[in-house]
Amino acid sequence: DLALDPRRLTSGFLNAAIERGTRVYAPTEITDVDSGSDGITATTANGRTIRAGAIVFATGYELPRYVPKRRHRVMSTYAIATVPQKQKPLPEDCFIWEASDPYLYLRSTPDGRVICGGEDEEFSDDEARDALIPEKTEAIRRKLGKMLPHIDTTPDFAWAGAFGSTPTGLPSIGAVPGLKNAWAVLGFGGNGITYSRIAADIINAALAGKSDPDADLYAFAKTRAVR
Known part of the structure; x- marks a missing residue:
């Protein structure tokens, strides 16, 4: 795997596609799709149609x-980014992912932070998910401190998100x-x-x-x- 800036990567892909003739419709909500042997007709929320093969x-x-x-199920997950460390937090650039359940993953950033996450929950309600951010932040911080006792685990950022999963x-x-x-x-x-x-x-x-x-x-x- 690798580390990257998702916004810059996505922007790069879109710009490359546009240069090759792709037409981008955004922001656009597709409300209906009709399919046939000759292609697809997608209807947007404002009643317009987009035709494609x-x-x-x-x-x-x-x-x-x-x-x-x-x-298919939707899970909730949590992560933190620590304050920048005074010394390099890891001896080399790497990703660490525990082969356990519950798991913890972490990596360092170019500006000396440690990103650490896990503490997944089997629900997708965004309000319930976000309400647990303080509790999950402390749990991640505690586990990170045991794994890397030499770093400052103070979180500068904390967030939650959703992801899809299958058995x-x-x-x-x-x-x-x-x-x-x-x-x-x-x-x-x-x-x-x-x-x-x-x-x-x-x-x-x-x-x-x-x-x-x-x-x-x-x-x-x-x-x-x-x-």
């Missing part, structure tokens, strides 16, 4: 109504059942950078009428079949 739902943890929701830990990537010319890339969990690259290969092959050797691993039937 195909559609890819890449809506993160929010599953559109066209996508099977069985076995297998794998995302859903592939054709949307019952909707022609429609694909989806959803439920990446905490591995968005890795899975988004895999999704790009799978969807690109599908749109070109080809098959990707990994496509069957992430198809909707696979994520739904787990007991």
Whole structure:
């Protein structure tokens, strides 16, 4: 995996796409999608339509109504960024992720902070999630202090977020059942950078009428079949 600025990365992708002829509609809410053998018609909240040969739902943890929701769940997660440390907090640039449940992950930043997170909860209500930020902040800070007792764990920033998950830990990537010319890339969990690259290969092959050797691993039937 790697560290990056998500806003700069997204902006870079959008600008590169625009330079290649992509038309961007933003902010735009799609309220309905009709599919047929000749393509897709998407209707916006203000009644306008967008025509395309195909559609890819890449809506993160929010599953559109066209996508099977069985076995998918939305989780809440928490994180902090400490004050800048007087000395380098880790001997080298690295990511640390505990192989446990509950888990803790952490990394250092170029300006000497430590970003640390975890303490996931199995609910998606944003008010209930955010109400737990003070409690979760203290829990993360306490665990971080035990792991790295030499650092100042005082949080400069604390936040919460949501992510999609499946029982297998794998995302859903592939054709949307019952909707022609429609694909989806959803439920990446905490591995968005890795899975988004895999999704790009799978969807690109599908749109070109080809098959990707990994496509069957992430198809909707696979994520739904787990007991």
